[in-house]
Amino acid sequence: MADVVFERVTKIYPGANGVPAVNDLSLSVADGEFMVLVGPSGCGKTTALRMVAGLEEISDGTIAIGGTVMNNVLPKDRDIAMVFQNYALYPQMTVAQNMGFALKIRGVAKAEIAQRVGEAARILRLDEYLDRRPKALSGGQRQRVAMGRAIVREPQAFLMDEPLSNLDAQLRVEMRTEIARIQRLLGVATVYVTHDQTEAMTMGDRVAVLRGGLLQQVDTPQDLYDFPANEFVAGFIGSPPMNLILANLDEGQGVTRAHFGDQSLLIPEQYRSTHALAQWIGRQVVLGFRPEDLVADNSTTDDLLRARVDLREALGSEILAYLAITSNTDVVLDALPTSDAETVRKRSRVVARLSARTDVVEGSLITLGLTTDNLHFFDPNGGRSLRVLTS
Ligand SMILES: Nc1ncnc2c1ncn2[C@@H]1O[C@H](COP(=O)(O)OP(=O)(O)OP(=O)(O)O)[C@@H](O)[C@H]1O
Ligand SMILES: [Mg+2]
DSSP: OOOEEEEEEEEOOTTSTTOOSEEEEEEEEOTTOEEEEEOSTTSSHHHHHHHHHTSSOOSEEEEEETTEEOTTSOGGGSOEEEEOSSOOOOTTSOHHHHHHHHHHHTTOOHHHHHHHHHHHHHHHTOGGGTTSOGGGSOHHHHHHHHHHHHHTTOOSEEEEESTTTTSOHHHHHHHHHHHHHHHHHHTOEEEEEESOHHHHHHHOSEEEEEETTEEEEEEOHHHHHHSOSBHHHHHHSSSSOOEEEEEEEEEETTEEEEEETTEEEEEOTHHHHHTTGGGGTTSEEEEEEOGGGEESOTTSSSEEEEEEEEEEEEOSSEEEEEEEOOTTHHHHHHTSOHHHHHHHHHTTEEEEEEETTOOOOTTOEEEEEEOGGGOEEEOTTTOBBOOOOOO
16 A cells, blocks of 8 residues: 655646646645546646546656556556446456456466455445346445455555446445445555546545646545635635625724625624734725525524525525625726626626525515624735735
């Protein structure tokens, strides 16, 4: 077993006009760690993984597995196992033969193949299916066979590229916990690629968020959620995403307020030091708060927000209310160039996650309470968090 270390890794595909698909990526996956790479389509996740596997040349930087630089090592000599989205089992072979195939071509003795396949089948709960052919298996079972093929090789590291995306929603949730369980059991360093932030949050020991080939942040799921390093991560992690609105900060009578449209919020004293807000007084910031920090019972909260309900989505356990927060937004929008207007429009939309018993009527005006102990502030230019890092 081993760690996987990216050091200043860049990939520029031929014909990409010098635009990197992966840009100066440094990332350490510890021995036994489950690391998830997440980000929108085209951000470089698959490219990063394929470079570890040796399926893609590294343009710059190094990738080391177990302390050995792999840049010039052939894929077959890297001792890693990869599970892909379309797991392409051999249809004419049984489950056992599929799982043992890589060992057979490597010349491993029959008895040892049988022993390793049996062991993997037990872990994957596939014992009963060893003699079946893939067409007689469910999607989830086929997925487990694909996992089995990787496990029997006893690799130094697992690489998985969206292995669950061909499964239906329910099976995906089941296999999510199954893969996480198996990975913990085997304790092999794993790099798992997905564009699904829920998958990333539920499976990863740590999650690395990529955007346009650039690493945005790598942290535990909870820290990503609580302390997003920038506006992009804030908007990407969490479903529905964090609300991000443009606000003007001012100060009077010893208190800080954030103004947007014709409303304002009192900003608790603590943020002056945790977010160094003094230098932002008189300027615009992006103010962030999570959908669950808005509450219909506004008697216990610090501040209020008035909004019009545009859309109400009842999910049974809760209601998502999509709100427009400022009455004069439309006037502001008219005066702006189209692209700016788009941004303002996005930043005046707010989602509230409310109790299922809340009386919310589409088209009506409501007043919600806002819990202000989880506020976030970002620089409107570039989006970095204004939080002051303390060690
Ligand atoms: N073989 C290739 N040649 C040229 N450009 C490529 C090649 N493969 C990928 N790219 C480009 O590199 C960038 C990153 O692609 P990559 O497949 O790594 O993204 P991804 O994060 O895996 O996306 P997805 O979530 O859609 O799978 C994209 O802009 C893509 O168009
Ligand atoms: Mg991909």
